[in-house]
Amino acid sequence: MNCEKFTLLLDTPETERTQQQRQEMEEHVKVCPACAMAFSLQREMRAMDREESMPASFSASWREKIRREEKVKMNQQHFAWKKALAAAAAIVFVTGGTWLSYANGWGLESGRKAAPQNMSDSVPEYEISGSDAAAGNYLMRSAAKSTEGAMLDYGAPTQEEKVIRTVDMTIRSQRYQQDYEAVEALVQQLGGRIESLSVSGEGTAESLRRANFTLRIPAEQLDVFVSGAHGIGSVSSYAESSDDVRVDYYDVQSRLETQQSKMMRLQALMETAATTSELIELENAISDTQYMIEHYTSQIKDYDSRVNESTVRVTLREISPADAAEEKGRNLGERIVNALRASGKVAGELLQSFAVFAAAVLPWCLALMAAVVLVRFLWRRGRKHKK
Amino acid sequence: MSIFSRRGKAEIFEQAVGEYERGIYLMCLRMMGNREDAQDCAQEALLSAYHAFDRFRGEAQIKTWLYRIAYHTCIDALRRRRGVVSLDAMRDNGFDVAERHMLQPESAAERGELRAQLQQAVAQLPEDQRAVLILRDFQDIAYDEISRILDLPEGTVKSRLSRAREKVKNFLKNGEQNACECVQENERRPK
Numbered sequence: 001m002n003c004e005k006f007t008l009l010l011d012t013p014e015t016e017r018t019q020q021q022r023q024e025m026e027e028h029v030k031v032c033p034a035c036a037m038a039f040s041l042q043r044e045m046r047a048m049d050r051e052e053s054m055p056a057s058f059s060a061s062w063r064e065k066i067r068r069e070e071k072v073k074m075n076q077q078h079f080a081w082k083k084a085l086a087a088a089a090a091i092v093f094v095t096g097g098t099w100l101s102y103a104n105g106w107g108l109e110s111g112r113k114a115a116p117q118n119m120s121d122s123v124p125e126y127e128i129s130g131s132d133a134a135a136g137n138y139l140m141r142s143a144a145k146s147t148e149g150a151m152l153d154y155g156a157p158t159q160e161e162k163v164i165r166t167v168d169m170t171i172r173s174q175r176y177q178q179d180y181e182a183v184e185a186l187v188q189q190l191g192g193r194i195e196s197l198s199v200s201g202e203g204t205a206e207s208l209r210r211a212n213f214t215l216r217i218p219a220e221q222l223d224v225f226v227s228g229a230h231g232i233g234s235v236s237s238y239a240e241s242s243d244d245v246r247v248d249y250y251d252v253q254s255r256l257e258t259q260q261s262k263m264m265r266l267q268a269l270m271e272t273a274a275t276t277s278e279l280i281e282l283e284n285a286i287s288d289t290q291y292m293i294e295h296y297t298s299q300i301k302d303y304d305s306r307v308n309e310s311t312v313r314v315t316l317r318e319i320s321p322a323d324a325a326e327e328k329g330r331n332l333g334e335r336i337v338n339a340l341r342a343s344g345k346v347a348g349e350l351l352q353s354f355a356v357f358a359a360a361v362l363p364w365c366l367a368l369m370a371a372v373v374l375v376r377f378l379w380r381r382g383r384k385h386k387k
Numbered sequence: 388m389s390i391f392s393r394r395g396k397a398e399i400f401e402q403a404v405g406e407y408e409r410g411i412y413l414m415c416l417r418m419m420g421n422r423e424d425a426q427d428c429a430q431e432a433l434l435s436a437y438h439a440f441d442r443f444r445g446e447a448q449i450k451t452w453l454y455r456i457a458y459h460t461c462i463d464a465l466r467r468r469r470g471v472v473s474l475d476a477m478r479d480n481g482f483d484v485a486e487r488h489m490l491q492p493e494s495a496a497e498r499g500e501l502r503a504q505l506q507q508a509v510a511q512l513p514e515d516q517r518a519v520l521i522l523r524d525f526q527d528i529a530y531d532e533i534s535r536i537l538d539l540p541e542g543t544v545k546s547r548l549s550r551a552r553e554k555v556k557n558f559l560k561n562g563e564q565n566a567c568e569c570v571q572e573n574e575r576r577p578k
Contacts, residue, residue, distance in 0.1 A: 013528070044498075045525045062430045065430070065434060066401070069397070069437070
């Protein structure tokens with residue numbers, strides 16, 4: 001082995017040297033003082049590290065420090081979690097409270113549910129112009145209607161309600177033929193019928209087409225029909241009236257029952273009539289009563305028909321492509337303004353509800369805070385006494 | 388981070404690092420020249436590693452990563468100290484300079500003297516050469532790993548090692564005369 005190879009081996013990690021290489025190195029150092037010195041120094045340095053003992057305090061010290069740090073960090077994390085939970089609970093409390101206040105009308109005389117009993121009287125009809133206003137207000141009308149239903153329940157009526165609903169709507173259509181067929185299909189699908197139909201126009205720019213439908217739609221399907229109709233073309237006007245005829249209806253019914261019982265009594269008297277004049281008089285009375293019975297029955301049937309089948313008058317108007325483009329631009333502005341108005345109104349109502357809720361819970365919060373302060377004071381005092 | 392939440396970061400770190408703590412301590416001891424500073428440096432290095440453990444992606448071996456942190460910690464500490472260990476300080480720490488130079492120690496006493504001289508010789512080396520010598524000759528770490536720890540090309544590691552060995556030999560041959568020259572050289576080096 002020469003010095004160059006020896007140096008190369010000296011720079012190889014000990015674990016990578018073979019037994020033979022080690023022997024060759026041992027032999028080389030016997031004859032080469034310079035390599036012997038390098039070899040001896042390296043061996044001595046490694047021995048120094050091998051024999052150096054690591055202080056036990058060092059090992060324990062850094063371990064303890066990192067464990068302490070971890071503990072502090074975990075405590076901080078727990079604290080952060082607690083803070084987050086407290087914040088979430090506060091948000092839920094405030095939001096929930098505000099919503100409850102809004103939904104139940106806290107602070108109103110008897111809450112929102114105690115609005116006028118007969119809402120149909122106060123909001124009997126919705127007159128809307130403009131297609132998107134119609135769509136937006138249709139939702140409002142539905143909401144009002146559901147509230148109305150709920151309110152009528154409060155009165156616990158003994159008589160079944162008899163509401164005649166009538167809808168008038170104008171639909172502007174760019175695809176007249178398709179929309180015409182869609183109206184027919186919708187009526188058929190909902191089990192309604194076309195009571196009358198008149199069509200005019202030739203489908204040219206000078207003579208646009210127009211169809212006037214008078215439809216009878218099952219009352220329970222009316223909302224579905226109106227909702228579906230809003231998807232056909234563009235609703236430019238919408239009017240709905242709902243007339244509760246229960247007073248008249250049950251009045252007529254009661255009169256009918258009176259006449260029917262009168263009829264029965266008259267027929268009983270007929271059997272006991274002794275003279276011709278009595279018979280003639282009874283015949284006349286029966287005839288009059290029969291007339292009244294038929295009259296009231298006819299009225300009842302008419303009411304039933306109008307209550308069970310709502311009347312919907314639909315005017316389908318064809319519009320030219322130029323009008324359609326102009327309308328689109330105008331409607332966008334209206335929609336934006338309507339949306340802004342609606343959201344502003346809701347925000348205002350929510351703010352009011354929040355203020356009402358805050359006022360409602362303030363006394364409780366103050367009481368709770370006072371209790372907490374008192375408990376802490378007593379607890380600290382107890383600890384001082386113990387000390 | 389998910390494994391930390393299950394087992395605890397400290398526990399995982401201890402397991403990963405426990406194997407190398409002795410090597411780290413010894414490297415710091417040879418770099419700093421006394422046990423107190425070595426202990427402080429090694430502890431600081433391990434704490435730094437613990438803080439950075441979340442960001443350790445396993446791109447390097449954990450040993451390389453730890454040694455690199457320890458090396459930089461020692462360099463920072465030496466810079467703070469502004470200078471090198473004086474011969475008096477070394478004597479105070481029990482590293483007596485022998486009057487004679489024994490390269491083939493016969494007895495335990497002679498060996499002790501040689502080691503004291505060696506420790507002193509290492510302490511006089513410039514920091515970059517000292518680090519290479521410690522990693523290669525004391526700790527028997529391969530060149531490629533040293534180059535990764537110190538972030539240097541292998542050729543530079545080899546040349547620094549060669550110079551370091553030469554200086555140690557000269558120190559042992561010529562005694563304190565050389566030591567003083569080394570001290571002066573270290574003081575001239577830009578910090």
